[in-house]
Amino acid sequence: MTTPNFKKFNIEAYKPGKSKVNNLKKVIKLSANESALGISPKAKKILSNKKFVLDKYPDGKSQSLRKQISKTYRCNIDKIICGAGSDEVIQMICQLFLNPKDEVVLPEYSFLMYRIYSKVVGAKVIFAKEINFKVSTNEILKKITKKTKIVFIANPNNPTGTYLTKKELIELRKKLNKKILLVIDDAYAEYMKNKDYSSGLDLFRNKENVFVLRTFSKIFGLASLRVGWGYGSKKIINALNVIKPPFNINGVAQLAATESLKDKKFIMKSIKHNFFYANNIKKFLEKYNIYSNPVSANFLLLNFEKCKYSAKFLHKNLKNKGIILRLTEDGYHIKNKLRLTIGSKKENLKFMNAVKQVMK
Numbered sequence: 082m083t084t085p086n087f088k089k090f091n092i093e094a095y096k097p098g099k100s101k102v103n104n105l106k107k108v109i110k111l112s113a114n115e116s117a118l119g120i121s122p123k124a125k126k127i128l129s130n131k132k133f134v135l136d137k138y139p140d141g142k143s144q145s146l147r148k149q150i151s152k153t154y155r156c157n158i159d160k161i162i163c164g165a166g167s168d169e170v171i172q173m174i175c176q177l178f179l180n181p182k183d184e185v186v187l188p189e190y191s192f193l194m195y196r197i198y199s200k201v202v203g204a205k206v207i208f209a210k211e212i213n214f215k216v217s218t219n220e221i222l223k224k225i226t227k228k229t230k231i232v233f234i235a236n237p238n239n240p241t242g243t244y245l246t247k248k249e250l251i252e253l254r255k256k257l258n259k260k261i262l263l264v265i266d267d268a269y270a271e272y273m274k275n276k277d278y279s280s281g282l283d284l285f286r287n288k289e290n291v292f293v294l295r296t297f298s299k300i301f302g303l304a305s306l307r308v309g310w311g312y313g314s315k316k317i318i319n320a321l322n323v324i325k326p327p328f329n330i331n332g333v334a335q336l337a338a339t340e341s342l343k344d345k346k347f348i349m350k351s352i353k354h355n356f357f358y359a360n361n362i363k364k365f366l367e368k369y370n371i372y373s374n375p376v377s378a379n380f381l382l383l384n385f386e387k388c389k390y391s392a393k394f395l396h397k398n399l400k401n402k403g404i405i406l407r408l409t410e411d412g413y414h415i416k417n418k419l420r421l422t423i424g425s426k427k428e429n430l431k432f433m434n435a436v437k438q439v440m441k
């Protein structure tokens with residue numbers, strides 16, 4: 082038998098943050114930037130009490146969810162599209178905008194899905210240097226050519242944890258050719274308490290050439306249900322709706338996402354929790370000469386340059402104790418660093434204790 086021919090892609094497949102350690106039943110997973118406090122009590126309640134209709138197709142337009150999004154974020158319902166994770170919205174944007182040989186400009190250490198979906202549709206990915214692990218708008222502008230169609234920026238950026246200020250973002254949009262789509266991925270926007278930061282949605286909700294991405298996988302704690310959304314001009318949203326898989330968000334996910342948006346108390350609690358522990362853990366690690374980015378989202382990029390042990394050494398020893406961090410060499414190609422997600426109180430204390438033991 083023969084396998085019919087298929088296309089070959091020169092793509093490094095996405096490797097998710099690990100969640101298992103050989104022969105350990107219980108692990109502490111601090112490798113994928115998921116919610117420290119799980120899902121919101123409001124969403125939990127509806128998931129356990131509601132009788133779901135599972136034998137009928139879900140609402141393909143995610144009408145109630147989009148309505149709640151537009152209410153919570155004071156934005157236009159007709160400019161919202163939902164996806165099975167923001168992942169799927171990234172994929173649809175690439176399908177809609179990119180022809181083979183078009184160019185996409187990305188900061189060198191950006192979220193991996195931008196390069197993967199760009200390459201799937203045959204576009205060329207151009208990387209712009211970062212300076213001290215921060216996106217450089219100048220370096221991005223240097224890489225723009227007549228073929229550039231999209232610039233993707235996650236703000237704050239994963240895995241570096243650094244961010245462009247409100248001023249820098251506005252300036253980037255000003256200097257970028259009007260015909261180039263600027264995609265701003267606000268995946269961690271809710272966590273941000275930094276005064277010089279503004280979300281893409283707050284800055285550009287009325288711009289025709291900016292597209293904003295949001296997700297329910299992070300602060301809202303629904304990573305497994307796969308819900309995200311995009312916000313852009315009506316023209317773009319209408320075109321995306323033509324190529325969108327018809328029932329891309331299942332009914333359970335739509336309801337859970339809608340409820341979690343209403344749970345303001347839980348979101349406030351998550352933000353406070355994150356700020357407290359991110360600052361604490363950062364200071365704690367500095368005692369061992371492990372330095373990290375200024376606190377921003379729910380993760381820290383740990384730098385081992387000045388530490389007596391390497392990132393790999395700590396990673397391995399923590400793993401043996403059932404605590405998993407993300408090795409940034411995988412996929413991102415960042416050497417001697419680890420990405421740490423802020424966990425629950427219990428997880429954070431266990432993590433700090435384990436570091437103490439390994440370091441002595």
Ligand SMILES: *Cc1c(COP(=O)(O)O)cnc(C)c1O
Nearest residue numbers: 166167168235239268296298309
């Ligand atoms: C986690 C993350 C997402 C979320 O992806 P989903 O597909 O919505 O789970 C998007 N962008 C960035 C930069 C992320 O870190």
